Amino acid sequence: MDIGKIDQIIDKHDGEASSLIQILLDIQSENHWLPKEALTRVGEKLEVPMSRIQHITTFYKHFSLSPKGKHEVHVCVGTACHVRGAERILDTVQEVTGVGAGETDPDLNFSVETVSCLGCCALGPVIVVDGEIHGNVEQAETAAVLTELKQAETDEVMQQCACE
Amino acid sequence: MSRIKSPAELEAFRKEILAQRDPDKPCITLCSGSACNATGSGKVAAALELEIEKQGVTTEVVSRRTGCHGFCEQGPIVVIYPQGICYLKVQPEDIAEIISETIKKQKIVERLLYVDPNSGERATLEEDIPFYKNQKRLVLGSNRKIDPRSLEDYLAVEGYQALTKVLFEMTPEQVVGEVKDAKLRGRGGAGFPSGLKWDFARKAPGDQKYVVVNCDEGDPGAYMDRSVMEGNPFAVLEGLMIGAYAIGANEGYIYVRQEYPLAVANLTVAIEKAEEYGLLGKDILGSGFDFTIKVHRGAGAFICGEETSLLNSLEGKAGEPNARPPFPAIRGLWTKPTNINNVETWANIPMIINKGAAFFSAIGTESSKGTKIFSLVGKVNNTGLVEVPMGASLRDIIFKIGGGVPGDKKFKAVQTGGPSGGCLPEGLLDTKVDFDELSQAGAMMGSGGMIVMDEDTCLVDIARYFLAFLSDESCGKCTPCREGIRQMLKILTNMTKGLAKEGDIDLLFELAEATKGSSMCALGKTAPNPVLSTLKHFREEYEAHINEKRCPSLSCKALIDFYIDPEKCKGCGACFRKCPAEAIEGGKKRIHVIVQDKCTKCGGCHEACPAAFDAVNILSGVPVPEATPEEARAIG
Numbered sequence: 001m002d003i004g005k006i007d008q009i010i011d012k013h014d015g016e017a018s019s020l021i022q023i024l025l026d027i028q029s030e031n032h033w034l035p036k037e038a039l040t041r042v043g044e045k046l047e048v049p050m051s052r053i054q055h056i057t058t059f060y061k062h063f064s065l066s067p068k069g070k071h072e073v074h075v076c077v078g079t080a081c082h083v084r085g086a087e088r089i090l091d092t093v094q095e096v097t098g099v100g101a102g103e104t105d106p107d108l109n110f111s112v113e114t115v116s117c118l119g120c121c122a123l124g125p126v127i128v129v130d131g132e133i134h135g136n137v138e139q140a141e142t143a144a145v146l147t148e149l150k151q152a153e154t155d156e157v158m159q160q161c162a163c164e
Numbered sequence: 165m166s167r168i169k170s171p172a173e174l175e176a177f178r179k180e181i182l183a184q185r186d187p188d189k190p191c192i193t194l195c196s197g198s199a200c201n202a203t204g205s206g207k208v209a210a211a212l213e214l215e216i217e218k219q220g221v222t223t224e225v226v227s228r229r230t231g232c233h234g235f236c237e238q239g240p241i242v243v244i245y246p247q248g249i250c251y252l253k254v255q256p257e258d259i260a261e262i263i264s265e266t267i268k269k270q271k272i273v274e275r276l277l278y279v280d281p282n283s284g285e286r287a288t289l290e291e292d293i294p295f296y297k298n299q300k301r302l303v304l305g306s307n308r309k310i311d312p313r314s315l316e317d318y319l320a321v322e323g324y325q326a327l328t329k330v331l332f333e334m335t336p337e338q339v340v341g342e343v344k345d346a347k348l349r350g351r352g353g354a355g356f357p358s359g360l361k362w363d364f365a366r367k368a369p370g371d372q373k374y375v376v377v378n379c380d381e382g383d384p385g386a387y388m389d390r391s392v393m394e395g396n397p398f399a400v401l402e403g404l405m406i407g408a409y410a411i412g413a414n415e416g417y418i419y420v421r422q423e424y425p426l427a428v429a430n431l432t433v434a435i436e437k438a439e440e441y442g443l444l445g446k447d448i449l450g451s452g453f454d455f456t457i458k459v460h461r462g463a464g465a466f467i468c469g470e471e472t473s474l475l476n477s478l479e480g481k482a483g484e485p486n487a488r489p490p491f492p493a494i495r496g497l498w499t500k501p502t503n504i505n506n507v508e509t510w511a512n513i514p515m516i517i518n519k520g521a522a523f524f525s526a527i528g529t530e531s532s533k534g535t536k537i538f539s540l541v542g543k544v545n546n547t548g549l550v551e552v553p554m555g556a557s558l559r560d561i562i563f564k565i566g567g568g569v570p571g572d573k574k575f576k577a578v579q580t581g582g583p584s585g586g587c588l589p590e591g592l593l594d595t596k597v598d599f600d601e602l603s604q605a606g607a608m609m610g611s612g613g614m615i616v617m618d619e620d621t622c623l624v625d626i627a628r629y630f631l632a633f634l635s636d637e638s639c640g641k642c643t644p645c646r647e648g649i650r651q652m653l654k655i656l657t658n659m660t661k662g663l664a665k666e667g668d669i670d671l672l673f674e675l676a677e678a679t680k681g682s683s684m685c686a687l688g689k690t691a692p693n694p695v696l697s698t699l700k701h702f703r704e705e706y707e708a709h710i711n712e713k714r715c716p717s718l719s720c721k722a723l724i725d726f727y728i729d730p731e732k733c734k735g736c737g738a739c740f741r742k743c744p745a746e747a748i749e750g751g752k753k754r755i756h757v758i759v760q761d762k763c764t765k766c767g768g769c770h771e772a773c774p775a776a777f778d779a780v781n782i783l784s785g786v787p788v789p790e791a792t793p794e795e796a797r798a799i800g
């Protein structure tokens with residue numbers, strides 16, 4: 001991640017150490033994960049020891065210390081979604097993508113995360129694929145959405161191979 | 165517009181806004197809360213804008229994108245005022261007709277109306293729909309009338325009248341007194357009397373004090389706070405300022421979970437607008453009262469909803485709790501006296517000031533006053549947000565407002581209070597929503613999650629689910645919580661896997677006692693509740709799991725098997741085509757057979773089998789019958 005961009009984010013929060021979490025959130029949303037250089041830079045500028053940054057980045061669930069896949073799939077496993085069959089939806093997501101909850105595939109195509117409630121409980125079960133919320137999903141629909149994405153990735157790889 | 169410098173200027177501005185608004189002019193409101201956005205409200209809004217232009221009614225109609233109306237299952241929702249005509253599940257292609265028929269010719273588009281699933285009757289007006297008719301929307305009511313990003317809209321519904329009254333006509337003591345008299349209790353879970361808490365913070369020694377809004381809303385399955393924050397942020401701001409004036413604070417913080425981006429966005433706009441008009445900042449309305457607000461996004465930790473953790477998180481630290489006392493009212497943010505309340509609590513304040521403590525305390529029960537918003541979700545027909553007066557019965561909420569359980573399934577339990585709460589059975593459906601009554605019944609008011617479960621929901625699994633959630637969310641600081649939850653979870657997981665042993669129930673009770681009695685914060689102290697309440701009301705389900713390795717709800721995967729009844733199978737092949745694991749042996753006009761060791765128990769075959777045949781059975785606690793031999797599988 002570009003150091004200039006990180007500095008910009010830090011400046012936006014007036015470089016205050018109490019804004020550490022807010023700064024990390026902004027970097028996470030910009031870059032989808034927190035690379036070591038970014039954390040080092042934040043530590044230097046805010047004069048916060050790395051141990052505290054590590055404590056925070058591992059304490060809060062939203063932070064990721066490893067790169068995310070191109071497509072991010074969030075499966076809500078909150079109570080409302082749970083009683084409406086979220087577990088089966090999660091199974092389907094794992095089957096189709098081959099990626100378990102909390103994991104990313106080695107090709108960095110998919111990241112799968114579980115979340116506890118997105119506040120769309122009335123539409124449960126809910127999944128979010130690349131930021132788009134799908135409500136009242138069934139196994140078949142989930143599979144269809146993800147298979148399409150997966151196919152697109154495979155096509156792209158095939159095309160690249162053909163070119164070479 | 166420049167800064168408004170006095171109450172007189174504010175009233176003049178309000179008059180000017182109202183004068184520009186013709187109450188008889190058709191106003192099309194479109195719900196644009198997160199749920200409706202997910203069902204396509206954005207596209208409907210675009211179509212609306214286009215069509216108003218195209219059909220040449222720009223001057224004859226006003227359109228407004230509002231916050232959540234509550235009936236999320238039926239979104240996107242369009243309501244046309246002044247009549248209150250309510251259209252549900254509106255799609256972009258419906259808009260042309262709405263304009264050409266309803267706006268131009270005052271004709272109703274029948275197919276977009278609510279249809280009662282039982283009587284088949286349609287309801288034209290919002291207030292005729294049973295879901296709304298049986299509610300009392302004092303807090304949520306404005307959501308459907310205002311654009312959450314418009315200060316003008318908020319002023320048009322009496323916004324900032326309460327603040328003016330407080331700043332110019334009341335002393336801080338009087339404000340605290342009014343909230344005390346209203347008998348308002350906190351909506352964040354514990355139900356602590358708000359006036360009393362304000363009084364502690366007001367009397368606490370110190371010049372620097374803070375007020376905080378708790379919008380962490382960690383209860384999975386609840387979204388009341390999100391909808392209030394998204395739909396009416398100015399009301400929360402106004403409530404917060406009144407509280408700040410009462411306790412003597414000049415700085416406020418709003419803690420919003422980052423999973424709620426729209427709430428953060430709307431709130432940020434509201435703060436900017438309020439600053440621009442001088443309703444935040446220095447010398448507000450010329451009263452000498454200064455107030456500023458900062459928004460802090462949570463980064464995903466349930467424990468940060470707990471007040472001491474939240475304050476640590478606000479300081480930029482990990483959100484671990486501190487032992488109380490000292491309470492935040494004495495030693496809070498940066499060691500200063502701090503008053504923290506839930507979103508809904510704050511949103512009640514302007515109303516209490518405007519209408520008076522007597523009005524508020526006339527609603528509800530002896531010990532619980534006013535209304536409460538619930539997120540009515542799960543296995544219920546009308547899911548969404550419902551606001552009812554305290555004292556309404558669970559039965560009325562679930563059946564009158566919620567329309568009961570879908571399909572021909574039977575109601576089994578309702579869960580309130582989130583991970584700290586409990587499950588109540590059918591026999592307790594007449595329990596009233598009241599802080600004390602719900603606690604006595606073994607559940608809890610909590611922040612307002614109300615999850616309905618039907619006969620297919622396994623309550624041992626629900627207890628396991630909540631403990632899995634809490635085990636994940638326990639901060640780990642104190643041992644009883646960290647280890648107690650983990651051990652209970654282990655036992656419950658074993659039960660759902662058919663690995664439970666005799667004596668496990670006793671062990672659960674013992675662990676529950678220890679965790680309850682010796683954890684540091686309320687996360688651990690209340691963590692055993694989901695286990696204890698299900699054990700109390702549904703003990704036979706536990707016993708079936710332990711003694712017979714049977715899941716009565718046919719839901720625990722490890723305890724069920726799918727089996728095709730050879731007498732009923734017609735060889736149609738529907739299950740064969742659906743099975744993702746290739747675990748079904750079929751063939752034309754042949755009895756289909758599930759190969760048990762290939763079956764992943766996804767349930768696809770059960771869903772696929774035509775209802776007329778109903779040949780796929782789910783078995784639990786009994787061995788799967790021998791498969792029909794290959795040579796005997798031909799049908800007819």
Ligand SMILES: Cc1cc2nc3c(=O)[nH]c(=O)nc-3n(C[C@H](O)[C@H](O)[C@H](O)COP(=O)(O)O)c2cc1C
Nearest residue numbers: 350351352378381382469470471505506509686687
């Ligand atoms: C584990 C835990 C989670 C909590 N989560 C929330 C929450 O998400 N929102 C909330 O308003 N209060 C939550 N609370 C309650 C707060 O600690 C605090 O009591 C509340 O914000 C006070 O506001 P009130 O008096 O207006 O209810 C939680 C408490 C605990 C122990």
Ligand code: FES
Nearest residue numbers: 076078081118121
């Ligand atoms: S429980 Fe899934 S969105 Fe709330």
